[in-house]
Amino acid sequence: MSRDGIAGLAVLAASLVLFALTLDLKDNPMVPVGPGFYPRIVLALTAALSLGLVVADMLSRARRAPTPAAAAAKFNYSLVAISFAVFALYAIALPWLGFRIATFLFVGGTNALLDPPASAKGWGRALILAAATSAATWLVFERWLSVLLPRGSWTGF
Amino acid sequence: MLELLGTALVNVVQVKYLVPLFFGTLAGVIGGALPGVTITMTIIVVLPFTFGLDPLQGLAAMTGVYVGGSAGGLITAVLIGIPGTPSAIATTFDGHPMAKKGEPGRAIWLGVWASFFGGLLGGAFLIFATGPLASFALQFGPWEFFSLFVFALSMVAGLVESSLAKGLVAGGLGLIVTILGNDPVMGQKRLTLGIPMLEGGIDFLPVLIGVFAFAQIMSEVERMGGAEKLVGAVDRSLSLAVSHFKVMGEILGRPFLLLWSSFVGVVIGVLPAIGGSAASMFAYDQAKKMSRHPQKFGSGVPEGIIASESSNNANVGGSLVTIMAFGIPGDAVTAVMLGALTIHGIQSGPLFIAQNPQLAYGIFAAYLLAHPLMVLIIGLAARFMLRIVTVPKSALFPVVLVLCVVGAYALNNTMSNVYVLLAFGLLGYAMVKGGFPLAPFILGVILGDQIEINLIRAIMTDADPWLFLTRPISGALIALSVASVVFAVWQHYRHREHLAADGDADF
Numbered sequence: 001m002s003r004d005g006i007a008g009l010a011v012l013a014a015s016l017v018l019f020a021l022t023l024d025l026k027d028n029p030m031v032p033v034g035p036g037f038y039p040r041i042v043l044a045l046t047a048a049l050s051l052g053l054v055v056a057d058m059l060s061r062a063r064r065a066p067t068p069a070a071a072a073a074k075f076n077y078s079l080v081a082i083s084f085a086v087f088a089l090y091a092i093a094l095p096w097l098g099f100r101i102a103t104f105l106f107v108g109g110t111n112a113l114l115d116p117p118a119s120a121k122g123w124g125r126a127l128i129l130a131a132a133t134s135a136a137t138w139l140v141f142e143r144w145l146s147v148l149l150p151r152g153s154w155t156g157f
Numbered sequence: 158m159l160e161l162l163g164t165a166l167v168n169v170v171q172v173k174y175l176v177p178l179f180f181g182t183l184a185g186v187i188g189g190a191l192p193g194v195t196i197t198m199t200i201i202v203v204l205p206f207t208f209g210l211d212p213l214q215g216l217a218a219m220t221g222v223y224v225g226g227s228a229g230g231l232i233t234a235v236l237i238g239i240p241g242t243p244s245a246i247a248t249t250f251d252g253h254p255m256a257k258k259g260e261p262g263r264a265i266w267l268g269v270w271a272s273f274f275g276g277l278l279g280g281a282f283l284i285f286a287t288g289p290l291a292s293f294a295l296q297f298g299p300w301e302f303f304s305l306f307v308f309a310l311s312m313v314a315g316l317v318e319s320s321l322a323k324g325l326v327a328g329g330l331g332l333i334v335t336i337l338g339n340d341p342v343m344g345q346k347r348l349t350l351g352i353p354m355l356e357g358g359i360d361f362l363p364v365l366i367g368v369f370a371f372a373q374i375m376s377e378v379e380r381m382g383g384a385e386k387l388v389g390a391v392d393r394s395l396s397l398a399v400s401h402f403k404v405m406g407e408i409l410g411r412p413f414l415l416l417w418s419s420f421v422g423v424v425i426g427v428l429p430a431i432g433g434s435a436a437s438m439f440a441y442d443q444a445k446k447m448s449r450h451p452q453k454f455g456s457g458v459p460e461g462i463i464a465s466e467s468s469n470n471a472n473v474g475g476s477l478v479t480i481m482a483f484g485i486p487g488d489a490v491t492a493v494m495l496g497a498l499t500i501h502g503i504q505s506g507p508l509f510i511a512q513n514p515q516l517a518y519g520i521f522a523a524y525l526l527a528h529p530l531m532v533l534i535i536g537l538a539a540r541f542m543l544r545i546v547t548v549p550k551s552a553l554f555p556v557v558l559v560l561c562v563v564g565a566y567a568l569n570n571t572m573s574n575v576y577v578l579l580a581f582g583l584l585g586y587a588m589v590k591g592g593f594p595l596a597p598f599i600l601g602v603i604l605g606d607q608i609e610i611n612l613i614r615a616i617m618t619d620a621d622p623w624l625f626l627t628r629p630i631s632g633a634l635i636a637l638s639v640a641s642v643v644f645a646v647w648q649h650y651r652h653r654e655h656l657a658a659d660g661d662a663d664f
Contacts, residue, residue, distance in 0.1 A: 003590075003591055003592070004323070004591070004592070007326075007591045007593065008326070011326055011329075011330065014333075015329075015333070018333065018336075018348060021348055021350075022347070022348065025345075025347050028343050028345060030343065031342060031343055031613065031617065032616055032617060032620060033613060033616055035340035035342075035343065035345045035347045036347065037613075038336065038608075038609040038612060038613070039336040039347065039348065042329065042332045042333060042336055042605075043333065043336075045329060046326065046329030046330065046332070046333060049322060049325045049326045049329055050326050050329075052322055053322045053323065053326055056320075056322055075379040075380065076378070076379050076380070076381060077379060079378055079379065079381060080375050080378050080379045080586070083375065083378050084375070084579075084582070084583060084586075087558060087579060087582070088579055090562075091562070091572070091575050091576060091578075091579050094562075094566075094572060094575065095572055103559050106555060106558075106559065107555040107556065107559060110551075110554070110555035110558070111551050111552055111555055113551075114378065114381055114550065114551035114554065114555075115549055115551030115552075129552055129556075133555070133556050133559060137559060137560070137563060140206070141205065141206075141209075141563055141567070144209070145206065145208060145209025145210075146209050147205065147208050147209055147563070147567045148567070148570055149563065149566065149567075150566060150572065
């Protein structure tokens with residue numbers, strides 16, 4: 001089964017699970033249709049469409065003659081995975097370390113991850129970027145625009 | 158109407174509004190010029206800056222981003238052959254060859270002035286059509302709104318480039334996001350999956366930011382593997398000097414081309430989620446077909462640049478009509494603008510102009526004024542843009558992500574929106590890798606609550622389901638929805654037969 005079929009199966013499974021959960025929803029006497037009415041329509045339609053996608057994928061694979069394998073484009077998926085992980089750490093750290101410290105660490109770390117510094121000068125640039133981003137965003141948003149940013153429960157900062 | 162517009166123009170030229178409009182336009186031109194940074198990402202980055210401003214200041218800035226970004230893409234398209242935005246792809250076809258022939262200034266300024274005139278023509282449509290369309294939409298009851306939103310969703314799903322099935326599944330996924338958490342009619346909890354954070358439902362703005370920002374950034378990251386600069390060496394000896402009257406004469410001396418390309422841009426802008434790239438490609442294609450010398454297209458002819466740039470800026474006017482008259486975003490950029498309106502407690506839709514005339518006409522005025530500002534900014538800074546585009550992606554992307562976090566957090570000062578941002582960033586990237594279009598997904602997220610509210614209201618008013626078909630406007634919209642799906646299926650099979658006849662491999 002191809003990527004399309006797998007994605008279709010995943011959406012089908014999610015739709016069916018959620019549909020089953022809607023069966024427990026109790027109607028509200030003030031509204032002629034309960035809170036589960038519309039979700040059931042949406043979930044049933046999405047389940048049907050994703051089933052259609054799975055079937056279409058299976059039929060197209062049966063119909064398609066084998067083609068020679070094309071040269072796979074080289075994508076750096078490990079860098080993507082690490083980048084997501086670094087962002088997740090940033091999101092987790094924000095309420096603990098506070099915006100300024102977490103942002104400094106995130107910007108410096110991500111910059112070094114995407115373009116590893118080869119010299120002290122490179123590290124210096126990464127640190128300056130991190131410090132400047134953290135300071136500038138805090139100044140502009142909290143001080144000038146009065147947009148509150150997360151405070152750290154560990155740092156109070 | 159003209160009196161209101163005149164008052165709004167006088168209002169918007171005050172420093173209080175002119176400054177955000179200027180900086181928004183500047184940000185748009187820079188963001189538009191940077192390959193890999195879309196207008197959507199630029200407006201997402203500008204969004205948090207608008208939280209502390211009043212609604213018109215914020216929307217003026219965003220309108221400036223939209224106008225500036227639609228024109229900014231032509232700078233790198235012409236000078237280095239890499240379009241800054243998807244809507245400038247067609248500009249590359251003739252803009253870069255013209256620059257290579259030793260006329261970079263003529264190529265840039267043909268694009269800039271074509272953007273200017275096309276944008277103003279789009280603005281005329283925006284100003285004169287929005288009111289009547291909104292008045293027409295005031296006749297709508299919940300049946301008509303339900304059918305309109307379903308039509309918008311079906312059209313988007315059918316008109317995206319990937320398969321219809323994937324487009325509809327993506328739309329369905331977007332609708333599923335809106336059913337999690339609570340019922341929008343009675344506020345009853347449902348499908349919270351045991352997660353307390355979901356009890357209030359999911360805000361569409363962090364979903365939009367997460368999906369678009371991460372999909373774009375991670376699609377660039379996956380191609381990185383070392384030191385990355387956006388472009389290589391910059392030719393600092395470039396002269397962009399040109400006779401502006403001569404260039405304007407070249408554009409205005411082709412009035413049919415300018416009007417037709419702008420018309421194409423406006424129509425495509427009104428249709429939800431199709432976007433400037435489709436407008437400029439279609440206009441370019443039309444210009445080539447209507448030309449007496451189609452074989453010259455691609456070698457550096459002015460018609461190619463004029464068609465592409467006038468249509469992609471007129472497209473902005475068309476997109477704004479849809480959101481201001483119906484409350485339906487024409488593309489991701491107007492979806493973010495819709496978010497900004499919501500943050501300021503303003504409901505867009507048919508009553509928007511009637512209830513907020515100063516704001517509505519302020520947006521019209523900002524749109525018009527953004528065009529001369531765009532010309533001024535590019536005139537002063539075009540050459541320097543090439544230095545900006547040498548900014549390494551490794552430095553740009555973390556800064557953009559920080560601003561996305563600020564945008565999500567500041568919505569209600571809770572971390573839950575940041576976690577939503579991350580979760581939907583993962584989903585958005587997975588959808589892009591799986592070939593699922595993002596536009597129907599986002600439209601489903603934006604319209605889902607309204608579809609449900611109007612369906613329930615219709616049933617509460619009169620439980621007869623046939624009213625959706627027997628009421629004329631609703632029936633026509635449902636018929637159009639079915640027709641758009643049938644048309645998409647027909648196009649798909651026609652394309653497959655065409656490929657089979659050519660003996661091409663089907664991928």
